[in-house]
Amino acid sequence: MKRVIGMSSARRWAAGARTPALSGTRRRLAAKIGIGEIVMSHVTRGREFLHTPGPTNIPDRLLRAMHRPAVDFSGPVFTALARSCFEDLKPIFRCAGPVFIYAASGHGAWEAALANTLSPGDRVIVPETGNFSASWSRMAEALGIVVDYLPGDWRHGIDPAMVEARLAEDGARTVKAVLMVHTDTATGVTSDVPAVRRAIDNARHPALLMVDTIASLGTVDFRMDDWRVDVAVGASQKGLMLPPGLSFTAVGEKAIAAGRESTMPRNYWDWRERLTEAQYIRFCGTAPEHLIYGLREAIDMVMEEGLEAVFARHRRLADAVRRAVGVWGEDGGVAFNALQPAERANSVTTILVPDGFDGERVRTVCRERFGVSLGGGLGRLEGRAFRIGHMGDLNEPMILGALAGVEAGLRVCGVPHRPGGVTAAIELLARTAAPLDPPPVRT
């Protein structure tokens, strides 16, 4: 009997698990998801490599920190722990002002940023970066905010000159905020936050600067106060290595002041409510205890490694991915979506497949045959791209394993690419490996 079993029951069924012959429907579905002819074991061994750009790998240590009984969330021990998280998120955002923690996805913190600072009818500028600038602006519109969407091509970062020009035109100062996505996870492009800050300053415009750091926080330098960002939005499931379910707004004084004028109806998101010592009110309800235990552990892990070392690790592993993609694309097959090397994100790489090939199929084959989960193309890149997430709790063999799975997947799918990307990544990692012995200390 043919033992043709994939990971999900749908795939097992489609592949004809426990049945010798595939029905027509099964054959069609199996062909569609690309597992028709392959005989797979019904047992999977080893870990699937998670390279979606969120959620990311959750370290065992962090899982263990959450594996505990529920406690009285108003008791002194948990209260002190939660308070320490509110405080210790500040060095991660590099801010002195408050950080609010929501039991919500990143969308929740997006809404909190808007609902606390703006009023229905206010105007904002959103430079288009990709799928996530589009979603944030749709949310703003749903709240009655008027969005001035500055077009972008999804392959470059934000053009600060465009922001400056648009603000300079706004003599009546009707624009209340600029909303930018630092790293757009769909495109793999990181925009320059200080450059956008300078654009606002050059136009001598009082608009708030709100930055979505969901896919950048803990992977690349972000300096809320130095860069005079008024609101920074973050989430748990990316650089911070936590499960999805927590999101954050880090807030500066100017944003808090804008909130006093805001007429947007709000309750759960309301910063004013949450600026209290009362635990139940701080979280606007029962504290998400287990995620907070996890958060405490995540912050400890980041601090133990050191923020600069965390960024350096991300940069080096991202460089390895970029080396591989560079080699794969040398003959004009697959290509980087991000056209400017300096704008390629340290957290995710978006790879375009040539016309006539299906990025979604590459993704399916990598996951189902090689145990590597990738991100798919989003929005206008749907089917035209796949994405390798490389943020969070990652090391060299994980990156090399993922790259090997992708190279194998490209081969299976017949997507044009030059082989040897993995070798190039190995060479880069070997060349940049830290020496085994600490260098002598000079006195």
Ligand SMILES: Cc1ncc(COP(=O)(O)O)c(C=O)c1O
């Ligand atoms: C840059 C960016 N912003 C916002 C979001 C939305 O976050 P969530 O899915 O947690 O609501 C995501 C999710 O991937 C993201 O990558």
